[in-house]
Amino acid sequence: MSSETAGAQIFDGVRIADFAWVGVGPNATMQMAFHGAEVIRVESSHRPDTFRSGGPRPSGDRTLDASAYFAKFNRGKRSVAINLAHPRGAEVARRLITSADIVTESFAPGFMSRIGLSYEQVRKIKPDIIMCSMSMEGQTGPHAKFRGFGLTLQATAGVTAVTGWPDRPPVGTGVAYTDWVATHVAIIGILAALDHRRRTGEGQYIDMSQFEASTLVLDAGVIDAANTGRVAQPLGNRDLRYAPHGVYPCADDHIGGDRWIAIAVTSDEQWRCLAQAMQRNDWLESADLCEVAGRFAAQDQIDAALAAWTAQRTVDEIEQQLQAVGVPAHRASTVRDAHEDPQLAHRNHWWRSEHPVIGELSYESPAWRLSDTPPPPPRRSPLLGEDSAYVYRELCGYSEAEFQQLMLDGVVE
Amino acid sequence: MAYQHTPSVSLYRVNTALSPYRVIDLTAEIGGLATMVLAGLGAEVIRVEPPNGHPTRRRGPMLRGDGASSLYWAQMNAGKQSVTLDLEDEADRERLRLLCETADFLFESDAPGVMASRGLDYDDLHERVPQLIYVSITPFGQTGPKSMWAASDLIGHVSGGLSSLCGDPDRAPLRPSVEQAYNITALNAGSAAMLALHARHLTGRGQRIDVSMQAAMANTLGNARLYWEMDGIITERAGGARAFANRATRIIYPCANGYVAFVRVPASMIRLHQWMTAEGADPQFDAQRWAGVAIAGDNLPTDEEISELEAEIEAFFRARDAQALYESGQGFNVMICPVNTMQDIVDSPQLAARAFFTEVDDPALGRLRVPGAPLKMSATPWRSGPAPTLGQHNNQILPALTAIPDTQEADHDR
Numbered sequence: 001m002s003s004e005t006a007g008a009q010i011f012d013g014v015r016i017a018d019f020a021w022v023g024v025g026p027n028a029t030m031q032m033a034f035h036g037a038e039v040i041r042v043e044s045s046h047r048p049d050t051f052r053s054g055g056p057r058p059s060g061d062r063t064l065d066a067s068a069y070f071a072k073f074n075r076g077k078r079s080v081a082i083n084l085a086h087p088r089g090a091e092v093a094r095r096l097i098t099s100a101d102i103v104t105e106s107f108a109p110g111f112m113s114r115i116g117l118s119y120e121q122v123r124k125i126k127p128d129i130i131m132c133s134m135s136m137e138g139q140t141g142p143h144a145k146f147r148g149f150g151l152t153l154q155a156t157a158g159v160t161a162v163t164g165w166p167d168r169p170p171v172g173t174g175v176a177y178t179d180w181v182a183t184h185v186a187i188i189g190i191l192a193a194l195d196h197r198r199r200t201g202e203g204q205y206i207d208m209s210q211f212e213a214s215t216l217v218l219d220a221g222v223i224d225a226a227n228t229g230r231v232a233q234p235l236g237n238r239d240l241r242y243a244p245h246g247v248y249p250c251a252d253d254h255i256g257g258d259r260w261i262a263i264a265v266t267s268d269e270q271w272r273c274l275a276q277a278m279q280r281n282d283w284l285e286s287a288d289l290c291e292v293a294g295r296f297a298a299q300d301q302i303d304a305a306l307a308a309w310t311a312q313r314t315v316d317e318i319e320q321q322l323q324a325v326g327v328p329a330h331r332a333s334t335v336r337d338a339h340e341d342p343q344l345a346h347r348n349h350w351w352r353s354e355h356p357v358i359g360e361l362s363y364e365s366p367a368w369r370l371s372d373t374p375p376p377p378p379r380r381s382p383l384l385g386e387d388s389a390y391v392y393r394e395l396c397g398y399s400e401a402e403f404q405q406l407m408l409d410g411v412v413e
Numbered sequence: 414m415a416y417q418h419t420p421s422v423s424l425y426r427v428n429t430a431l432s433p434y435r436v437i438d439l440t441a442e443i444g445g446l447a448t449m450v451l452a453g454l455g456a457e458v459i460r461v462e463p464p465n466g467h468p469t470r471r472r473g474p475m476l477r478g479d480g481a482s483s484l485y486w487a488q489m490n491a492g493k494q495s496v497t498l499d500l501e502d503e504a505d506r507e508r509l510r511l512l513c514e515t516a517d518f519l520f521e522s523d524a525p526g527v528m529a530s531r532g533l534d535y536d537d538l539h540e541r542v543p544q545l546i547y548v549s550i551t552p553f554g555q556t557g558p559k560s561m562w563a564a565s566d567l568i569g570h571v572s573g574g575l576s577s578l579c580g581d582p583d584r585a586p587l588r589p590s591v592e593q594a595y596n597i598t599a600l601n602a603g604s605a606a607m608l609a610l611h612a613r614h615l616t617g618r619g620q621r622i623d624v625s626m627q628a629a630m631a632n633t634l635g636n637a638r639l640y641w642e643m644d645g646i647i648t649e650r651a652g653g654a655r656a657f658a659n660r661a662t663r664i665i666y667p668c669a670n671g672y673v674a675f676v677r678v679p680a681s682m683i684r685l686h687q688w689m690t691a692e693g694a695d696p697q698f699d700a701q702r703w704a705g706v707a708i709a710g711d712n713l714p715t716d717e718e719i720s721e722l723e724a725e726i727e728a729f730f731r732a733r734d735a736q737a738l739y740e741s742g743q744g745f746n747v748m749i750c751p752v753n754t755m756q757d758i759v760d761s762p763q764l765a766a767r768a769f770f771t772e773v774d775d776p777a778l779g780r781l782r783v784p785g786a787p788l789k790m791s792a793t794p795w796r797s798g799p800a801p802t803l804g805q806h807n808n809q810i811l812p813a814l815t816a817i818p819d820t821q822e823a824d825h826d827r
Binding site for chain 1: 430450454472473474484485487488489535553556558560562564565568570572574579580586587589591592593596598601602604605608609611612614615618621624625626627628629631632635636637639643644647650651652654748749750756758759762764766767781783786788789790791793
């Protein structure tokens with residue numbers, strides 16, 4: 001960065017009125033907040049973000065400011081309390097939007113329209129606004145108003161059906177998986193729209209269906225079914241192209257659980273290296289096994305032998321021995337392993353943040369590093385309504401007396 | 414060289430969001446989805462392939478039984494162009510550098526050091542093409558103790574920690590059977606590239622982006638890592654359930670023709686009771702009591718009480734089809750949804766009503782039915798297009814490159 005722009009942030013001067021809640025929307029706007037956008041979460045203690053009730057939180061503290069899960073998604077933002085159910089709440093929201101560049105929301109379709117804040121209504125007061133709706137299944141269609149969240153949406157979006165063992169019911173990923181897919185589609189779309197506006201002055205409306213966005217990660221599964229009728233099946237940890245390919249038990253335990261190592265042989269060369277490491281001359285001498293077709297045919301026996309071999313060794317030993325000869329191998333990291341992982345530590349992946357209620361804790365950072373415009377450490381996540389006075393007075397233009405009256409009337413809550 | 418815009422002028426692109434931008438795509442499997450999304454938003458994405466074709470042209474699934482009709486290629490390269498360059502050959506490497514001079518983004522996914530060995534590293538190009546945004550995507554990142562580790566999609570899953578939250582407790586940690594880690598990483602790279610585009614408006618220069626698959630997957634852990642750091646709890650995989658600290662909540666239930674996903678949250682218990690009653694199921698559970706049961710904290714139900722409740726819900730689901738449960742349950746505002754297979758997605762009435770699928774004429778595969786816009790933009794609509802044949806755009810793109818060195822020589826002489 002040149003000296004004239006040193007200290008400047010990518011989104012200096014960009015303001016987002018963020019009506020979205022829970023995972024996808026807040027995660028998307030947080031990435032822009034990291035780089036200087038002023039993101040204002042529109043909240044209400046009457047109808048708080050579900051994550052404000054989530055965990056973990058300091059022992060015994062049930063207040064809305066104590067959720068570390070909420071904090072994780074809302075660093076770098078401000079919070080204003082607006083009761084949108086109050087007749088004057090929508091007026092406050094309109095004033096806020098007039099000062100904003102981008103509006104994000106993830107209510108069930110129809111809500112924003114009912115309170116007078118649909119895109120058509122909003123563009124009348126702010127013609128070049130960029131508005132992004134991020135509902136479960138989009139603004140139109142017979143299922144538009146169907147409800148859900150990432151834990152169930154991954155089933156709608158096809159991820160659950162291909163996650164499991166062939167002889168058992170599918171299980172899905174155990175986390176709100178699609179939250180981390182749809183969020184990036186939203187970021188890319190919003191930033192493309194912002195770029196378009198910089199060049200043309202034209203705003204627009206983005207209707208993102210979390211369902212549709214999430215199908216992007218199904219690889220070629222959807223295009224295959226659409227054109228051949230083939231339906232991808234859950235394979236356990238096996239792969240359609242590579243063998244052996246699995247997760248195998250180790251001799252050691254982690255604290256409170258079992259230890260596993262993933263091994264993926266993705267070339268014939270890696271197979272020879274694996275066989276040498278295991279001192280399996282019979283495997284090396286088998287012409288069949290030195291080609292992938294032969295290894296597929298013998299997959300059950302290879303997996304059994306591999307599991308017996310790994311079960312005699314610690315996860316550290318196996319990782320070091322196989323990585324030293326170029327065979328893809330890595331422990332099935334627990335959340336503690338991820339927290340302590342030396343590579344993630346090298347990247348300074350977990351950003352520490354101090355919070356008056358939660359205390360000091362580390363949170364994830366982006367999966368990318370920018371060489372020229374790295375973000376400064378983000379502000380902590382806001383308390384509910386922490387920035388109400390600033391937003392009502394400075395951005396919405398209310399006088400102190402009007403602000404006090406709106407508080408008495410229950411609009412600021 | 415001064416920063417120059419070289420906007421594309423193809424008519425069909427003028428109403429797309431990223432029409433002024435050119436993207437050079439050198440990625441293997443880990444990055445193709447990022448540039449596919451940029452192509453859908455209107456960027457001119459040029460796949461640079463070796464003369465014998467990108468390896469994923471031979472990757473299944475295939476449309477026909479011929480080993481040369483890859484639907485994977487069709488999906489991941491929709492709307493892109495193709496030129497062939499042999500990066501083992503210095504003359505072609507120079508052509509690539511010249512191509513980069515006309516570009517805004519370069520995406521690559523080679524192991525750290527490989528691009529440098531070809532004279533194509535960020536530092537090599539940045540001086541010559543200061544506007545270029547250089548996106549590197551690798552399993553672990555460009556530097557650090559694991560940066561040279563061998564990896565694959567599976568390694569992405571396990572190294573970020575997601576597998577430890579995924580799978581039945583009595584079997585190994587699990588990954589989804591389609592290559593999620595590569596694709597999630599690619600979408601992260603797309604977000605990062607768009608950030609850098611806006612940074613370029615500020616600084617006038619491109620920059621280097623280092624994307625890590627491990628980090629992308631480590632960001633999918635929900636609240637589980639926080640529970641370790643704050644409470645010392647290691648959340649474990651819990652089968653078809655939400656992996657939530659030490660209190661997993663069941664999600665997957667069998668139904669008459671497959672499975673449905675339903676999470677028992679207090680807020681929905683009264684509506685669930687109403688729905689089951691309306692369907693004539695005569696539910697026995699105490700809706701008021703379950704609506705007041707906190708997921709965490711005091712007064713938690715016993716395991717027996719939970720099993721009894723779940724058995725009653727399961728019996729109700731087992732007598733009905735997934736789609737029928739979806740339609741009728743959602744009518745009662747109960748958060749239930751079907752465990753859709755790929756075929757169910759193709760047949761989805763919701764996707765049909767939104768015209769999600771579209772048709773393209775693929776020059777190699779014929780007419781294909783393809784997934785369309787992952788988001789609908791009112792002013793700059795998504796653009797669907799076929800994947801290119803090998804070297805399809807050589808004649809359009811490559812001849813222009815050979816002329817430039819002479820000009821540069823002339824500039825030097827002056």
